[in-house]
Amino acid sequence: MTSETNLYLPLFVLPFVAFLQSTILPHLEVVGLRLDLVLLTVISWSLIRGMREGMIWGFIGGALIDLLSAAPFGIHTFAMLLCGVISGVGGRNVFRQNLLLSLGITAVASVAYYVVSMLLLQISGWSVSWLATFGSVVIPIALLNTLSIPLIHRLVQNLQRFTGQKELSW
Amino acid sequence: MNCPPIIAKPVETGCCCARIVRFNALRSLSLRRRIHSSLFLDSTRLKGKSLLTIRLRSNVLTFLSLSAVALIALALHQNQKLQPVEGLVLRAFVPAQTMFSHLGQSIQDTLDTAHELRSLQAENQRLRQQTNDLLLSKVHLAEVEQQNLQLRELLDFKQKNPDYTVQLAEVIGRSTPATVIGRDPSNLVQSLLLNQGTADGVRQGQAVVTARGLVGRITEADLNWSKVLLLTDSNSRVNGLLQSSRATGIVAGRQGKLYLRYVPQGEEIVPNDIVVTSGLGGYLPKGLVIGQVQNVQQRDVDMFQEAEIRSFVDFSRLELVIVLQDFTPLQVQP
Structure with a gap:
C-alpha cells in the first residue's frame, strides 16, 4: 500500500x-427507481483504493442507509460491506482502469447487494417476494447502476x- | 547480499597448473553466482509471499470485524436495543436532512415548472384533480350516508335494548402536521422520514394521512424524527372495507401498488368501489380512504378474491402529512 487509509474522508x-x-x-427517479449513489461511490472508491478502504467505505455507507431507512439496522451495512470486498477483489486482481471491468464489477x-439485503430482510421477518423484486427492482437497478458507474x-x-x-497498486 | 570471497586453490600439476587454476576459479564464480541468484530470488519470493499473507490476513480480519459489528447491530435492532443510539445519530442528522430536503423540493419545483409549461398537460392535471376532488366528495358523502345508516341501526338497537349502554367513539382530531424530509434511500423499502417525533407526540403505530387518504403508519419515532412505512410497501398490512358491499379484506402493498386481498369468494367486489379502513384490530381509525378498486382478480379455484386498488395519494410527491395521534376504536359495549 502506498498511501495511508484516511478514515475521516468517508465520514465527511x-x-x-x-x-x-x-x-x-427521489425527485429524479427513472421508471420509479432511483440510483444507488452511496453504493456506486463505495464500488468506485473500492476499485481505486483497494479492498481494505472499500470495506470501510461500505460499512459507513451502509450504516448511513440503514439510519435513513425503515429497514432493520445492519442489513445495508453488511450488504454494502460485502460490495466493498467484491469491488476490492475485482479492482486488485485486474487492471482497474478497464471500463468493461468497472461495468462488470x-x-x-x-446484484449481490440486493440479494444479501433481501436475504437479511427475510431473516429479520420482513416479507420479500423474490421473483417479483428481482424482475422489477434488482435487474433494472443493476442496469441503471452499471450505466451510471463511468460518471460516478x-x-x-x-x-x-x-x-x-x-x-x-499491487 | 554479501557473499564470502571464493579463493581458487592453486593445483600443483606441472605445466597445466595455470589453466587449471583459472578453470577452477571460473567454475567457482559461476557456482557462486547461481547460488547468489537463487538465494536472492527465493528471498524476494519469500518476502512477497509473506507480505501478501499479512495483507490478506489483515483484510480478512477487517472484514470479519466489520461483519460482526453489522450483524450484532442487526440483532440488537431486532431486540429494540439499538434504537437509542440510532435515534441519537439520526437526531443530529435531521437539520442537514431538512436542508437537503428543501433543496430537493426546489429541484422538484423547477422540474414541475418546466413540465407545467405544457398547457395540455396542465389542463389534464387540473381536470384529473377535479375528478379526484369530486370522487373524494362522493366518498365522504357515501361514508356519511353509511355512518347515518349505522347510527340509525344502533339507535334502533338501543331502543330495542334499553338496558344496554352503547358508546361510540371516533377520531378526536388531535393531529400533527409533519413535513417529509426524506425518503427511504433503499429501493427495497418504501418509507418516509418525518421531522416530527416523540417530542410532538408521535408514537409508533400511529396512522399517517393526507386529505386524500391513508399514507401509512409510524414504525419508528424518536425525539425529532419518525419513520413511516408506506401503504405501498410489501410489508404493510391494513384491514380494508369495501364501501358499498361492506366486505372486508387485507390491503397489502406489492411493488409499489396496492391490493385488497383475502376477500371471501361470496363477496361482491365492484370496480370503482371505494376501499376504506375497517377499524378492525384497533390500530387505525375506521373510514380513512385507502383507494378505489381498479380491477378484480377472481378465479373459482382460489379461496379468496383479490382486487388492485388505486390510491388517491401520490406517494412520490408527499410533502406534508398528518399524523393521527389520538383515536378511540369504534366499540359496542354491552
Missing part, C-alpha cells in the same frame, strides 16, 4: 451522498485526487 463524504440519495434523487456488486467513477477519481490520496 458519505453522509453528503446519503442525504442526496434520500432527498434529491458494478453489475455483480449491485470519474467524480470519485476527482475526489480522490482532490483529497491527495494516491491510487493504490
